Every structure is written in structure tokens, then in C-alpha cells.
Amino acid sequence: MCLAIPGKITAITAQLDETFRVGKVSFGGIHKEVNLSMVPTAQVGDYVLVHVGVAISVVDEAEAQKTFEYIQQLGELADLGEETQQPNPKTGKR
Amino acid sequence: MKYLTEYRNAEVVHEYLDELHRTTTRPWTIMEICGGQTHSLVKNGILDLLPKLITMVHGPGCPVCVTPLGIIDEAIYLAENEGVILCSFGDMLRVPGSKKSLLEAKAKGADVRILYSPLEAVKLAQEHPEKQVVFFAVGFETTAPANALSVVQAKMLGVKNYSILASHVLVPPAMEAILGDPENVIDAFLAAGHVCTIMGTEEYFPVVEKYQVPIVITGFEPVDLLQGILMAVRQLEKGEANLENQYARVVQREGNLLAQQTIGQVFEVADRDWRGIGTIPMSGYEVNESYAEFDARRRFHLHLQAVEENKECIAGSIMKGLKKPFDCPNFGTKCTPEHPLGAPMVSSEGACAAYFHFARAAEPV
Ligand code: SF4
Numbered sequence: 001m002c003l004a005i006p007g008k009i010t011a012i013t014a015q016l017d018e019t020f021r022v023g024k025v026s027f028g029g030i031h032k033e034v035n036l037s038m039v040p041t042a043q044v045g046d047y048v049l050v051h052v053g054v055a056i057s058v059v060d061e062a063e064a065q066k067t068f069e070y071i072q073q074l075g076e077l078a079d080l081g082e083e084t085q086q087p088n089p090k091t092g093k094r
Numbered sequence: 095m096k097y098l099t100e101y102r103n104a105e106v107v108h109e110y111l112d113e114l115h116r117t118t119t120r121p122w123t124i125m126e127i128c129g130g131q132t133h134s135l136v137k138n139g140i141l142d143l144l145p146k147l148i149t150m151v152h153g154p155g156c157p158v159c160v161t162p163l164g165i166i167d168e169a170i171y172l173a174e175n176e177g178v179i180l181c182s183f184g185d186m187l188r189v190p191g192s193k194k195s196l197l198e199a200k201a202k203g204a205d206v207r208i209l210y211s212p213l214e215a216v217k218l219a220q221e222h223p224e225k226q227v228v229f230f231a232v233g234f235e236t237t238a239p240a241n242a243l244s245v246v247q248a249k250m251l252g253v254k255n256y257s258i259l260a261s262h263v264l265v266p267p268a269m270e271a272i273l274g275d276p277e278n279v280i281d282a283f284l285a286a287g288h289v290c291t292i293m294g295t296e297e298y299f300p301v302v303e304k305y306q307v308p309i310v311i312t313g314f315e316p317v318d319l320l321q322g323i324l325m326a327v328r329q330l331e332k333g334e335a336n337l338e339n340q341y342a343r344v345v346q347r348e349g350n351l352l353a354q355q356t357i358g359q360v361f362e363v364a365d366r367d368w369r370g371i372g373t374i375p376m377s378g379y380e381v382n383e384s385y386a387e388f389d390a391r392r393r394f395h396l397h398l399q400a401v402e403e404n405k406e407c408i409a410g411s412i413m414k415g416l417k418k419p420f421d422c423p424n425f426g427t428k429c430t431p432e433h434p435l436g437a438p439m440v441s442s443e444g445a446c447a448a449y450f451h452f453a454r455a456a457e458p459v
Binding site for chain 2 (some may be wrong): 003004005006028033037038039040049051052053054056059060061063064066067068070071074077
């Protein structure tokens with residue numbers, strides 16, 4: 001039920017008051033009406049994460065990229081020998 | 095689609111798997127809290143590809159699974175009331191109550207409707223002023239803002255025939271209940287990314303501190319999950335316990351403040367009974383005094399009855415990470431999605447359903 005999927009805002013269709021906004025969001029071409037009250041800064045063209053008809057977050061593009069860089073960085077660190085530095089004696093078990 | 099397909103890229107998945115195999119030297123038990131993550135792990139075959147030393151166990155993050163029998167009975171009671179339209183997320187319909195499920199009540203003529211969003215229920219109430227529309231508001235922190243928003247909206251629009259039957263649960267108290275169990279086996283947690291989208295990351299620091307357990311806030315796609323597991327294993331192998339955020343593209347430290355505000359406007363924190371687990375202090379939301387008129391419990395004078403659980407279902411032990419679905423003697427025999435004994439076999443986020451539909455290698459732990 002915590003399923004939430006990212007989609008792109010294609011239009012703002014209603015603005016009842018300062019924060020209460022409704023928009024159209026495209027999920028890979030399928031358009032749905034989405035409540036935008038929780039993402040007041042979101043604009044047309046932004047990607048938002050939508051859960052049961054309500055947008056709950058704006059997806060951060062720069063952060064999205066980092067997942068793909070993380071693994072490369074690990075590889076580079078390993079090349080620098082990070083993995084061979086002082087093994088920790090603690091077991092990590094409580 | 096942007097932001098989705100990249101996280102299913104087989105090449106990246108394998109890079110992460112290789113790194114995990116290189117990193118893991120000792121046995122670790124890691125629990126993913128969220129049932130959505132359980133399904134993603136099982137459905138994508140990730141459990142079979144992980145190093146044998148890593149055991150993933152599946153937490154209580156399935157709202158349908160932890161909703162007490164008594165509340166399901168309340169929903170059925172309301173649905174069978176002539177003047178009521180009972181609305182619910184689809185998942186809730188097939189979960190057995192003490193005598194029947196909502197689906198069976200519907201088959202016998204009760205007006206039960208499946209909706210995608212609680213906001214649709216408010217519209218339905220406007221279209222049917224002669225009826226009482228009740229939304230069965232189950233969920234974790236992720237769903238609370240939408241459920242709260244429906245009530246705020248109903249009040250704003252002057253809709254008098256709308257109310258919610260709240261069955262809301264919270265993640266951090268459940269984590270503490272699991273860690274505090276003397277039988278606890280969990281070395282690290284993947285925290286549910288969408289719960290943290292709303293609530294932020296800070297409420298997990300005390301748990302990390304108190305129990306010295308690594309917690310990695312994680313997304314839902316294969317690459318997300320593998321990165322989250324890798325981050326947890328790297329900590330465990332080094333003997334560290336930190337809070338890390340794998341899902342930073344969506345989760346901010348402070349969470350969504352407007353969503354938290356909306357929750358605070360409508361709900362208050364209260365003790366909650368978790369099906370299969372028992373009562374956990376301050377682990378759920380109830381409608382507060384200022385929105386009392388939108389609380390179905392008050393409106394219809396419901397008094398939650400404690401109902402005896404089916405003793406054959408070991409869902410509680412599964413959700414605490416002590417057992418796996420294959421350990422249940424009824425799995426796939428007396429308990430199937432068509433004839434479920436317990437909720438985890440029917441919910442789209444239940445561990446038993448995930449194993450029944452997708453698990454390939456039967457690997458009892
Ligand atoms: S297989 Fe069925 S009876 Fe066994 S734990 Fe899962 S839901 Fe309960």
C-alpha cells in the first residue's frame with residue numbers, strides 16, 4: 001500500500017487556495033489527476049512521487065544520479081586499496 | 095520511464111551483486127520493513143542472487159497484515175449497514191475477518207467499493223448525500239497524509255456524510271518492539287523509503303543509538319534495494335551502526351513538513367494493536383477531538399472487540415523476522431491466496447503472498 005510511483009506533471013488544473021492544487025501527472029503516458037497540496041513548489045515538468053492520488057515528494061534529479069555513481073566510486077576506492085586498510089576487530093554483532 | 099527503468103537495469107544490478115559478494119564475509123540477518131520491498135525482492139529474484147551469508151527477513155510493513163481482526167469486523171459491520179457505502183483500497187477486501195471478508199459481504203449485497211484514493215471517497219459522498227460514505231483508512235505514515243487530507247477537504251467543502259475508519263500504524267515503534275524482543279535476530283534494517291518521504295529521517299537516530307543497529311533508508315527498485323543492502327553490509331562488516339539514506343532522490347532529512355502538518359491536524363498518536371504482534375505503545379494514529387465528527391468510530395458508536403486469532407497462522411513470527419513463509423506448515427496447503435488463513439497470504443504486500451506467487455528456490459532458513 002506504500003506503493004508510490006514517479007510521474008511528470010503535465011498541467012496544473014485547479015487551484016482552490018494558496019496550497020490546494022490539483023494537476024495532471026503522466027505515468028509513462030498514462031495521465032491521472034493528482035492532488036499537489038503537499039508539494040507547493042512543484043511545477044509543470046517536475047517529477048513527483050505519487051501515492052494514492054497525492055503527490056508526496058518532488059524527485060531530485062541530481063540525487064537520482066548518485067545511485068549510479070556510488071558503485072563506480074566503490075570500485076575506484078577499492079583500486080586505491082581502501083579495502084585493505086585496518087580491518088575492524090569488532091564483530092558488529094550485538 | 096525516467097527515474098524508473100534505470101533502477102531496473104540488469105547491468106547495474108549485477109555490479110551491485112558482485113560488490114556484495116566481495117564485501118560479505120560473515121552471516122548477517124537484515125530485515126526490510128516494508129512489504130512493497132519484500133515483493134520487489136522476491137518478484138525480481140534478488141533473494142536467490144544474494145550471497146548465501148545474507149538472510150533477508152520480512153518485516154511488519156504491510157498495513158493490511160497488521161490490521162486487527164476486530165477492525166476488519168467493524169468495517170464489515172458498517173458495510174452491512176443499509177445506509178452506508180464502505181470504501182476501501184482493493185487489498186483489504188479479501189482479508190478474512192473473524193467470520194467473513196469484505197468481499198464476501200459485498201457478494202451478499204453490501205455496498206463495498208474499491209477506490210484508488212481517499213479523495214475519491216469525498217467525491218462519492220458529495221454525489222450520494224443520502225448515504226453515509228465511510229473510507230476504511232488503513233496504512234502507515236505514507237498513507238496518513240492522504241487520509242488526513244480527505245477529512246480536511248470534507249470539512250472545507252462542508253461534506254457531512256463522510257467519515258473514516260482509521261487503522262493507522264507507525265514504523266519506529268514497531269522496529270523498537272522487534273529489537274526489544276529477547277529472541278531478536280536482526281542485525282540491520284532497510285527502512286521504508288516512502289514512510290521517510292513523509293516523516294524524514296530523524297526519528298531513526300534514537301533507534302540506531304539505543305540498539306546499535308545500522309538502518310538504511312531504501313527505495314523500492316532492484317538497484318535501490320541492492321544498494322541499500324550493500325550499505326548495510328558495509329556497516330556491519332566494519333562494526334558500525336549508522337543511519338544512512340540510499341533514497342536521497344526522494345527522502346529529505348526533515349521529510350515533507352506540509353504532510354506532517356496535515357497529519358497533525360487530523361490525527362493523534364495512540365496505542366495500537368498489531369495483528370499477530372500485539373499491542374505496541376504509541377504506535378498508531380486515531381482521529382483527534384477537533385475532527386471527531388469525521389471519525390466513523392464515534393459516528394457509528396463502534397467499540398473495538400478483541401477477537402481470537404487463528405492459532406494456525408504464524409504471521410506474527412514471520413513479521414518479527416523469526417520465521418519465513420516456508421516455515422509455516424500451512425503454506426500452500428491449508429493456506430493459499432484463494433483460501434487464506436492469514437492476511438499475509440492475500441495482501442499484495444504480504445510476505446506469504448510474495449513467496450506463493452514468485453519464490454523459485456524453496457530455501458527454508
Ligand atoms: S502461510 Fe498462511 S497461515 Fe501461514 S503464516 Fe502465511 S498467512 Fe499465516
